[in-house]
Each structure stands twice: as C-alpha cells, then as structure tokens.
Amino acid sequence: MSKTYTVEIHHQGGKYTIQVPEEQTVLDAAQASGLSLPNSCNAGICTTCAAQITEGTVEQSDAMGVSAELREQGYALLCVAYPRSDLKVETEKEDTVYQLQFGQFQKKT
Numbered sequence: 001m002s003k004t005y006t007v008e009i010h011h012q013g014g015k016y017t018i019q020v021p022e023e024q025t026v027l028d029a030a031q032a033s034g035l036s037l038p039n040s041c042n043a044g045i046c047t048t049c050a051a052q053i054t055e056g057t058v059e060q061s062d063a064m065g066v067s068a069e070l071r072e073q074g075y076a077l078l079c080v081a082y083p084r085s086d087l088k089v090e091t092e093k094e095d096t097v098y099q100l101q102f103g104q105f106q107k108k109t
C-alpha cells in the first residue's frame, strides 16, 4: 500500500493543504485538486515549476533544472517531486532559482 503525505502549499498569498500519494508528483496532485500552479515542460528541465520545500523531503531524481546545491537548500521542481514526508512548499521560486544558479555569471547593470 502506498503512503500518502500531507502537503501544505503556500501560493500567491494563499495556503492550500492537499494529500499527495508517494507515487504522485506534488504538481500533479495540486492540479488534480484544482490548484493551478505554474508549469511548462513537466519533465524537470525548464524550472517554471520551481518551489522551495521549507519543511520535509522530496524525491526528485529527474530534476535536471536545479543544481545539487540548490536541491540541498530545499529548492525543488514540483513536476518531478515526489513527497517522502509531509511537506511545506513555497511556490513560484523560478526567479530565485535562476538568480542563484546563473546570477553570478551576469554583469550587474
């Protein structure tokens, strides 16, 4: 029998609590419950769905769009993130992830 975890999603000032089975991605479960979150490729590449896990752990071995270092800091791609505990998630971290990963290569204007 698969486990189901409670995931609290903070999105655009709202707080949503959903149940996510261990074999479903957080993004899928959110969409299924009527909460539409940013997404595009659904394959762990584009980072449109980037979020920060503030509590708990996810399995996201397909998350190619975020570096191992950022994953350690809790950043996750929800389209390929499977819950491995109850979670708290802050959505819409695409810009933050971009800055952290690529910001150092850009010239400040």
Ligand code: FES
Binding pocket: 038, 039, 040, 041, 042, 043, 044, 045, 046, 047, 048, 049, 050, 065, 077, 078, 079, 080
């Ligand atoms: S939707 Fe592209 S990385 Fe998740």
